[in-house]
Amino acid sequence: MKKLLTTLALLSCLYLMAQDGYNLPYSSYKAIFTKVTQLDSLTARQFANSIIRTTETQYEFLSVKKRKETATYYYIESGLSEGEVQEQKELGCSKCMTVNFMVYDTRYVFLSITGSLNDLLRAWQNEFLPTATADLINESFKYREVKNRSTGVDVRLSDEGSVWQIYNWSI
Numbered sequence: 001m002k003k004l005l006t007t008l009a010l011l012s013c014l015y016l017m018a019q020d021g022y023n024l025p026y027s028s029y030k031a032i033f034t035k036v037t038q039l040d041s042l043t044a045r046q047f048a049n050s051i052i053r054t055t056e057t058q059y060e061f062l063s064v065k066k067r068k069e070t071a072t073y074y075y076i077e078s079g080l081s082e083g084e085v086q087e088q089k090e091l092g093c094s095k096c097m098t099v100n101f102m103v104y105d106t107r108y109v110f111l112s113i114t115g116s117l118n119d120l121l122r123a124w125q126n127e128f129l130p131t132a133t134a135d136l137i138n139e140s141f142k143y144r145e146v147k148n149r150s151t152g153v154d155v156r157l158s159d160e161g162s163v164w165q166i167y168n169w170s171i
Helices: 002-018 026-037 041-053 082-091 117-127 134-139
Strands: 059-066 070-077 096-104 107-115 145-148 153-159 164-168
Touching (some): 026 145, 041 070, 041 117
Antiparallel strands (some): 059 070, 107 164, 145 153
């Protein structure tokens, strides 16, 4: 009997640990999976624009670089002079946000975006986890990932030192 109770206690702990803590409905996980993995060039640009529109810092579209297996959309801080924009283009765009996609023939898959927590927070809330706040993200790792095995969703918000990153592991 003691072994049975111990086993049940361990299994219930594993079950509770497996729950995501924010309890999104199954349909939300399916929608997120589709949103990040089932894009074409047009919807990829729309998705990138929707993320950039939510940032605290204002950005405007700069360019897109398409390679064989990747596409990167560059957005530069608004309000820079033409000289500053040219300098950013030539020396590396430190005042830019980039939205990265993997490209498989005509299908685009969201890969990542990097920026400050202030810039990424609203995108994280709007696109992935509405209940997340800066305090919850800083206090608990469960608000830094949206993961569901049955749908294949695995999107994470991580602190990379001086910047934050939303990364899609659902690929």
